[in-house]
Amino acid sequence: MLDQETRDYVGGGLQKDEYGADEVIEVACPLCGSNDKDLIYVEHGAIGISQCRPCRLIYASPRLKSPEQVYWGDAERYFEEARLIYAGKAASHRDPNYLEELDLIESFKPTGRFLDVGCNLGMLLRHAVKRNWTACGVEPSPSLFALARERLGLSVHNCFLHELDEGQVGKFDIIALSDVFEHICDPLAILGEVKRLLTDDGIVYIKVPNGNWNLFKQRLYGLMGRRPATLRRTSRWSRRCVDGDVA
Numbered sequence: 001m002l003d004q005e006t007r008d009y010v011g012g013g014l015q016k017d018e019y020g021a022d023e024v025i026e027v028a029c030p031l032c033g034s035n036d037k038d039l040i041y042v043e044h045g046a047i048g049i050s051q052c053r054p055c056r057l058i059y060a061s062p063r064l065k066s067p068e069q070v071y072w073g074d075a076e077r078y079f080e081e082a083r084l085i086y087a088g089k090a091a092s093h094r095d096p097n098y099l100e101e102l103d104l105i106e107s108f109k110p111t112g113r114f115l116d117v118g119c120n121l122g123m124l125l126r127h128a129v130k131r132n133w134t135a136c137g138v139e140p141s142p143s144l145f146a147l148a149r150e151r152l153g154l155s156v157h158n159c160f161l162h163e164l165d166e167g168q169v170g171k172f173d174i175i176a177l178s179d180v181f182e183h184i185c186d187p188l189a190i191l192g193e194v195k196r197l198l199t200d201d202g203i204v205y206i207k208v209p210n211g212n213w214n215l216f217k218q219r220l221y222g223l224m225g226r227r228p229a230t231l232r233r234t235s236r237w238s239r240r241c242v243d244g245d246v247a
């Protein structure tokens with residue numbers, strides 16, 4: 001049973017339930033550059049999930065004009081979000097995921113220098129440190145950076161990945177982008193930065209949402225009477241989702 005403190009959960013960040021058309025922009029496919037796409041569904045009022053016709057990549061368009069600013073939240077609210085974890089009174093609800101991710105990474109490389117890109121509050125990074133990785137994070141948000149460093153004592157750089165000086169930070173055996181890559185406006189450019197900071201036999205770990213699962217989830221919401229995202233019947237993906245053969 002949840003205690004009062006757990007029920008008082010407060011989410012940090014500046015994400016909104018609804019966005020207007022003036023807060024988003026249409027963008028070309030980040031993989032092949034094409035503008036030829038089908039809109040699959042719309043969530044939070046104006047954010048689109050689209051599929052590129054030539055290369056079939058599913059990506060966000062229209063997307064927020066400045067997606068990184070979602071994480072420019074107030075430090076006090078972020079602290080509220082994680083205060084039970086910082087106090088040792090609760091685990092993160094994502095801890096099982098983090099441990100599974102580290103198990104997977106360690107099955108390829110058991111130890112070494114670990115960089116967590118977009119480490120947020122340091123929830124994955126703290127597990128990496130406990131498991132004897134020489135680990136640090138990079139986090140552009142000043143408030144998230146401060147909390148990860150001051151509350152958890154983690155080594156975190158307050159900048160974007162491309163601002164990390166290889167001469168200062170060295171190269172890494174693992175560079176992890178866990179629930180980060182889908183937020184990157186220019187994914188090919190960030191892969192170049194990853195390559196710059198990776199050892200010759202290093203490993204890039206990327207975890208992104210499962211497109212099939214998310215489309216299936218939207219359909220389930222509709223069946224359960226919860227407000228679904230606006231599904232469009234303009235693509236093979238959306239037809240499969242609406243017609244019920246995505247599982």
Ligand SMILES: [Zn+2]
Nearest residue numbers: 029032052055
């Ligand atoms: Zn494409």
